[in-house]
Amino acid sequence: MTDPIAGVRVPARPDTALFTRTAVAASCAGFVLIGALQSLFGPALPALREEFGLSPSAAGLGLSAHFAGGVTGVLAFNRVHGRVGNRVLLGSSYALMALGSIAFALAPVWPAALAAALVAGLGFGGLDYGLNQLFATGFGRRSTAMLNVLNAHFGIGAVAGPALIGLLGPGRYPVAFLACGVLAAALVPFVKGVRDRDPAAPAGGAAGPPGAPPGTGRTLLLLGAFVLLYVVHVGVEAGVGGWEPTHLETVGYGAATAASATSVYWLMLTAGRFLVVPLAVRMPEPVIVAVSCTGMLLCTGAAAVPGLAPYAYAGVGLFIAPVFPTGLPWLHRTVPTARRAAAYVIAASMVGGVAAGPALGRAIELAGVRAVPVVLCAMTAVCLLATAWLARATRHRPARPCE
Known part of the structure; x- marks a missing residue:
């Protein structure tokens, strides 16, 4: 059966399909x-x-x-x-x-x-x-x-x-x-x-794959890295949406141009999630997230150049788009008791969105509005480091979840 919106085939058997x-x-x-x-x-x-x-x-x-x-x-x-x-x-x-x-x-x-x-x-x-x-x-x-x-x-x-x-x-x-x-x-x-109860979890499913890392300490490290990735990347997402207009006006763009550029940022974020769909069925999640974080880092750095800033912020939207939805299946494969872990990560991402405004505002009070791209670039560097550590820590796992 094919999803009517995305054109992605979904399980068709009524006894196993989670969604019609x-x-x-x-x-x-x-x-x-x-x-x-x-x-x-x-x-x-x-x-x-x-x-x-x-x-x-x-x-x-x-x-x-x-x-x-x-x-x-x-x-x-x-x-x-x-x-x-x-x-x-x-x-x-x-x-x-x-x-x-x-x-x-x-x-x-x-x-x-x-x-x-x-x-x-x-x-x-x-x-x-x-x-x-x-x-x-x-x-x-x-x-x-x-x-x-x-x-x-x-x-x-x-x-x-x-x-x-x-x-x-x-x-x-x-x-x-x-x-x-x-x-x-x-x-x-x-x-x-919607199927009222989840089917029995397959190998590599929500309950965690065979050979999941033993010991609470290992699990907490993995969960902590995912929480860090989600909190900071949602902070970048909210930070660009909130501070892009102010930064663009400060470096010489008109208010209408700044507002339009911010709308383009959100549109690019939406488009990026559709564009990654054909890649997501062929490439492992760590690669997608790592490429996304690298692109975010380059684009936030480029936003410090006034002539490039509107285009760079649009690039941030494109690259940041896959991180949230792509990270969740990766989390499910690598962290035991992944259902509870996913709840903590999603809740933490909301906290990151709320905290981004005051935290960025304080940094900008100290360094000035022109420092917005620098602050955002530092945050994306944290995302990339967390992703690199997670990719290394989970390298021995299967690249993709099993059918």
Whole structure:
């Protein structure tokens, strides 16, 4: 059977397939939804400040509450996943997003809006964890390709959310959140197309391959390296998105050019995940991640040259795109008890996204805005070092998961 979105063949036998074709398409729609939901808070800030009489920092708590709910949702759903099954996990995540999004749109006071953002974040975290986990193990050798397809749809949503606010106007942000809530509710019935319990894990599957490194210390080292890779690379991703416009304006570009270049960065990140799909079924994950980190390093360094900066940031988007979805199957093959490990890594990546703004802001206060590419380059060097260590530490393992 072929995935109707990516053209990647997926398991066809009903007794072993984790997703039906319809469920694959619905899952991709779910990732468009969470990408849009996360991206709506920023464009809605001016209207939120005016409606509720908020300071900039108070208005920013909406996104903070959403991320706090996301981290909590990842860890909480990880705890109960084995007991409740895949359908309850995904269905309750969609329901929480629907409830939170609709409540945020209709909230009469700011504390109620914050509570609603937290609830929507819980569903966001559950869906982010659940679908990444299931796609990482549900398609055999093609799991890496399918994860890139799935996460590319997150990027589509992240681009579409602000575009919708721009079309409606910031003052009509409740309509956008209501639309997200309705879409989330509409996706609940499609969880019937997901196998409720994972098939028995094959050799090299989620439970860890035969010959997994013995001893808690070895496992913690591997997990720690993956956490470091994910925290820092998501920090780079968020850092470019947040600071690229400021840096470009500082080195002489106009505000419109800087904003357009930032949009191109996000579009390149989305395109990169689709472009890597044919490579992901032929190349081992460590090679893809290593090439990606090397490209990020070169591009962040090139961004220090004013004439190259807009193009270099677009290159960062292209190279950073495969790291998150490609690293998860690699994690599953190399870390015992990989389901719990994946939850920690996904939660840590969310923390990295939240922490990137203040951390980069402090570095820029000390070194100046022109140092943005230098700081980002140093962060990508950390990603490359973590990748190199992981590749060496796991070199004895099979290059790809078994069917």
